[in-house]
Amino acid sequence: MDIHQDDHNETRLGGERAGRTMLKEVPVQQAVGMRLAHDLTQIIPGQFKGRLFKKGHLITESDIPKLLDIGKEHIYTLELGEQDLHEDDAARRMAEALIDESLLMSEPHEGKVSIQSPVLGVAKIAKDVVDQVNRLGEIALATIHHNKAVAVGGKLAATRVIPLVVSKQKVELVEQIAQQYKRTYGCAPISVSPLPVRRIGLLTTGSEVYNGRIKDKFGPAVKAKLEALGSVVAEQRFVPDDRELIVKEIKGLVAEGYDMILVTGGMSVDPDDRTPGAIAAAGADIVSYGTPMLPGSMLLAGYIGHTPIVGLPGCVMHDPYTSFDVLLPRLLLGERIDKEDIVALGYGGLL
Numbered sequence: 001m002d003i004h005q006d007d008h009n010e011t012r013l014g015g016e017r018a019g020r021t022m023l024k025e026v027p028v029q030q031a032v033g034m035r036l037a038h039d040l041t042q043i044i045p046g047q048f049k050g051r052l053f054k055k056g057h058l059i060t061e062s063d064i065p066k067l068l069d070i071g072k073e074h075i076y077t078l079e080l081g082e083q084d085l086h087e088d089d090a091a092r093r094m095a096e097a098l099i100d101e102s103l104l105m106s107e108p109h110e111g112k113v114s115i116q117s118p119v120l121g122v123a124k125i126a127k128d129v130v131d132q133v134n135r136l137g138e139i140a141l142a143t144i145h146h147n148k149a150v151a152v153g154g155k156l157a158a159t160r161v162i163p164l165v166v167s168k169q170k171v172e173l174v175e176q177i178a179q180q181y182k183r184t185y186g187c188a189p190i191s192v193s194p195l196p197v198r199r200i201g202l203l204t205t206g207s208e209v210y211n212g213r214i215k216d217k218f219g220p221a222v223k224a225k226l227e228a229l230g231s232v233v234a235e236q237r238f239v240p241d242d243r244e245l246i247v248k249e250i251k252g253l254v255a256e257g258y259d260m261i262l263v264t265g266g267m268s269v270d271p272d273d274r275t276p277g278a279i280a281a282a283g284a285d286i287v288s289y290g291t292p293m294l295p296g297s298m299l300l301a302g303y304i305g306h307t308p309i310v311g312l313p314g315c316v317m318h319d320p321y322t323s324f325d326v327l328l329p330r331l332l333l334g335e336r337i338d339k340e341d342i343v344a345l346g347y348g349g350l351l
């Protein structure tokens with residue numbers, strides 16, 4: 001947007017357009033009785049970052065030292081042109097256009113509108129749309145990653161324009177991009193798929209655990225990860241490092257009709273690591289043994305019929321974020337994982 005300085009204290013936004021916005025700079029000492037044109041921010045590192053004064057605040061004599069303390073020697077008075085939008089309204093309109101109507105939208109705060117999830121779910125974010133919108137310039141649309149789990153009230157996205165005032169036309173372009181996406185895909189570019197409650201069958205391998213030499217640490221770790229996503233371990237069984245016994249118990253868990261089977265331990269290169277072979281022998285279609293993500297490289301993902309089966313390597317027991325944690329939200333939604341999903345883990349997958 002063009003900004004033309006008309007004289008010492010008046011700024012015109014929008015060049016020669018009709019209905020242009022007039023911004024006037026007023027020294028704070030002369031601003032008593034005027035209203036602020038936008039939220040004003042204070043930052044005290046380590047202590048405070050936020051709104052000190054709200055848009056529309058009526059300036060009083062006692063505000064003057066506070067304004068000077070945050071470096072404001074002038075304030076703007078604003079006459080909004082009919083072809084322009086204030087940053088608060090632009091942020092609000094962009095958010096309304098882009099999000100599913102079930103999502104929670106904040107009031108503008110320092111020009112920013114935040115979008116939160118009303119449910120425990122999985123973020124569904126159209127990256128192409130986010131890129132298209134941000135390519136327009138003067139706009140910030142920030143989101144979390146597609147397919148990330150999000151808690152109730154968890155942040156999904158935020159919108160803001162860069163200048164105080166932006167042309168309506170630019171916001172209309174955002175609305176058109178969002179409309180086009182909705183027409184093509186039948187859903188908003190930013191939405192959440194609620195996580196259903198799934199019942200999981202867990203098989204823990206390892207003779208050292210089975211024989212009581214050490215206490216099981218996999219069970220509690222896997223239970224915590226599933227519970228955080230609203231699902232439950234319905235049953236945990238234990239087996240020593242014996243291929244035939246592992247195959248038998250996998251088949252037993254499948255017969256119980258659980259939504260997903262997880263098999264822990266024995267996933268790497270030792271002669272006692274029997275789990276990948278046993279999963280194959282139990283009749284699984286293997287999508288991938290191994291993922292290009294560290295931690296979680298020795299994970300196996302496959303299906304027995306429609307039931308996902310995942311071999312979990314040792315790291316899942318102690319690392320908070322592994323390839324399992326990336327795939328888990330989609331597995332719980334019932335989305336089919338394919339080889340390309342595994343391939344995609346490599347870029348950015350070194351933690």
Ligand SMILES: Nc1nc2c(c(=O)[nH]1)N[C@H]1C(S)=C(S)[C@@H](COP(=O)(O)OP(=O)(O)OC[C@H]3O[C@@H](n4cnc5c(N)ncnc54)[C@H](O)[C@@H]3O)O[C@H]1N2
Nearest residue numbers: 206209215216217218265266267268269273298313314315
């Ligand atoms: N030479 C190589 N070494 C390792 C490789 C490799 O490719 N070459 N891969 C590494 C990766 S990655 C992982 S992850 C680990 C472990 O993988 P495993 O799934 O085979 O784990 P285990 O050998 O069965 O056990 C490792 C460790 O964890 C303890 N464990 C296993 N299950 C339980 C349980 N339920 N509760 C408590 N503790 C458990 C086990 O006793 C071992 O101490 O291999 C790397 N090494």
Ligand code: MOO
Nearest residue numbers: 296297298313315
């Ligand atoms: O499967 Mo390992 O987890 O990369 O540590």
